[in-house]
Amino acid sequence: MGVCGTGKTTVARLVAEAVDGVFLDADDFHPPENVAHMAAGLPLNDEMRWDWLDLVAKGVIEAGCDGRTVVFACSALKHSYRDRLRQSLGVMHLAHLTGPRDLIAERMAARENHYMPIALLDSQLADLEMPGPDEAPLSCDIREAPEALCAQILNAWGLTAPQV
Numbered sequence: 001m002g003v004c005g006t007g008k009t010t011v012a013r014l015v016a017e018a019v020d021g022v023f024l025d026a027d028d029f030h031p032p033e034n035v036a037h038m039a040a041g042l043p044l045n046d047e048m049r050w051d052w053l054d055l056v057a058k059g060v061i062e063a064g065c066d067g068r069t070v071v072f073a074c075s076a077l078k079h080s081y082r083d084r085l086r087q088s089l090g091v092m093h094l095a096h097l098t099g100p101r102d103l104i105a106e107r108m109a110a111r112e113n114h115y116m117p118i119a120l121l122d123s124q125l126a127d128l129e130m131p132g133p134d135e136a137p138l139s140c141d142i143r144e145a146p147e148a149l150c151a152q153i154l155n156a157w158g159l160t161a162p163q164v
């Protein structure tokens with residue numbers, strides 16, 4: 001979880017590869033209207049996110065039905081959004097990618113062909129509700145390299161690559 005541009009996709013993909021799991025990007029479940037809204041520089045509201053979150057949960061359940069670990073990248077900015085995901089998924093381990101605003105903006109600026117305008121970063125930060133202790137979040141400092149964050153997550157969650 002985390003605001004736009006914090007590296008959720010990059011890091012979740014690495015973790016999924018490391019455990020021979022399945023990677024899913026919640027962004028791929030947004031309906032075209034949501035993407036158009038953000039591309040126009042307008043933040044999503046709760047109403048626009050509920051159905052999307054349900055689709056994400058459905059996708060995660062389907063992807064994991066053969067028993068493989070599913071690692072998904074999702075903004076999941078508010079407590080209520082994470083509760084909604086947990087209601088469907090049951091167990092959900094949380095890694096929160098977090099770091100300085102300027103660094104996030106710099107990385108967003110360097111990213112090509114992405115619909116998300118930097119102008120929406122502040123609305124994402126305003127919507128962000130830090131996970132509480134009851135959510136047992138793992139805090140990942142995005143100043144670290146993606147590989148280091150992946151190792152931190154694997155270690156914290158006791159995940160290892162499957163034996164061959």
Ligand SMILES: Nc1ncnc2c1ncn2[C@@H]1O[C@H](COP(=O)(O)OP(=O)(O)OP(=O)(O)O)[C@@H](O)[C@H]1O
Nearest residue numbers: 004005006007008009010107111116142144145146
């Ligand atoms: N730890 C890191 N160190 C350096 N660069 C990073 C790191 N993590 C991600 N990046 C780079 O920052 C940019 C944003 O990363 P990424 O697209 O994975 O973020 P995201 O959280 O999935 O974004 P969004 O939610 O907006 O899609 C990418 O260009 C990526 O290569």
Ligand SMILES: O=C(O)[C@H](O)[C@@H](O)[C@H](O)[C@H](O)CO
Nearest residue numbers: 003004005027044075076116
């Ligand atoms: O909850 C949200 O507002 C969205 O999921 C956003 O976070 C974007 O989809 C994503 O960041 C794309 O850059």
